[in-house]
Amino acid sequence: EAGVAQSPRYKIIEKRQSVAFWCNPISGHATLYWYQQILGQGPKLLIQFQNNGVVDDSQLPKDRFSAERLKGVDSTLKIQPAKLEDSAVYLCASSLRLGQGDEKLFFGSGTQLSVL
Amino acid sequence: RKEVEQDPGPFNVPEGATVAFNCTYSNSASQSFFWYRQDCRKEPKLLMSVYSSGNEDGRFTAQLNRASQYISLLIRDSKLSDSATYLCVVIPRFGGSQGNLIFGKGTKLSVKP
Numbered sequence: 701e702a703g704v705a706q707s708p709r710y711k712i713i714e715k716r717q718s719v720a721f722w723c724n725p726i727s728g729h730a731t732l733y734w735y736q737q738i739l740g741q742g743p744k745l746l747i748q749f750q751n752n753g754v755v756d757d758s759q760l761p762k763d764r765f766s767a768e769r770l771k772g773v774d775s776t777l778k779i780q781p782a783k784l785e786d787s788a789v790y791l792c793a794s795s796l797r798l799g800q801g802d803e804k805l806f807f808g809s810g811t812q813l814s815v816l
Numbered sequence: 817r818k819e820v821e822q823d824p825g826p827f828n829v830p831e832g833a834t835v836a837f838n839c840t841y842s843n844s845a846s847q848s849f850f851w852y853r854q855d856c857r858k859e860p861k862l863l864m865s866v867y868s869s870g871n872e873d874g875r876f877t878a879q880l881n882r883a884s885q886y887i888s889l890l891i892r893d894s895k896l897s898d899s900a901t902y903l904c905v906v907i908p909r910f911g912g913s914q915g916n917l918i919f920g921k922g923t924k925l926s927v928k929p
Binding site for chain 1: 820858859860861862903916917918919920921922
């Protein structure tokens with residue numbers, strides 16, 4: 701079974717530049733998540749989609765971050781403009797369903813972003 | 817108080833040792849609990865769910881104490897391959913993060929020969 705695919709694996713940019721990450725969830729998974737994991741910390745939820753609708757984006761810094769999941773499958777996360785504190789691993793995860801309290805998340809390998 | 821707090825690490829133990837991690841959560845209405853494992857430079861992977869009655873999977877035992885709002889993970893007869901960061905995860909029932917997984921910072925375990 702194919703897992704969650706993410707690209708690129710690594711990205712190095714200068715501050716104030718823009719960057720985009722791509723995620724393809726496991727086939728048939730309705731729920732998709734973007735997490736930010738800063739070194740030494742646990743993953744922090746940025747945004748959660750159910751199909752192509754946003755369920756929770758309360759922790760997404762909307763002045764610079766945006767995400768979309770057109771057609772309810774692939775998703776992109778964009779940062780524009782990037783700041784030094786955005787350096788982190790951006791993890792995409794998917795799960796089969798939402799809100800049942802027992803969903804298992806499958807994570808992609810993540811994109812490691814370094815902002816210089 | 818942070819939503820999910822874990823024991824500060826790292827834990828350095830010899831092979832064969834028994835080690836326990838604790839985790840506390842702030843939302844008393846939280847509904848689901850998990851332990852995830854994250855290897856260095858890898859993505860988190862589900863280790864086990866935590867049930868009110870406690871549950872065991874081989875050398876791993878997870879327990880939940882709702883009254884005290886804490887979760888524990890016990891690893892018996894630890895192996896070198898158990899070296900990883902263990903993340904405590906909670907799904908709150910109410911509030912802005914309803915239904916979302918809230919991760920602790922993780923506790924790093926190093927098992928030495």
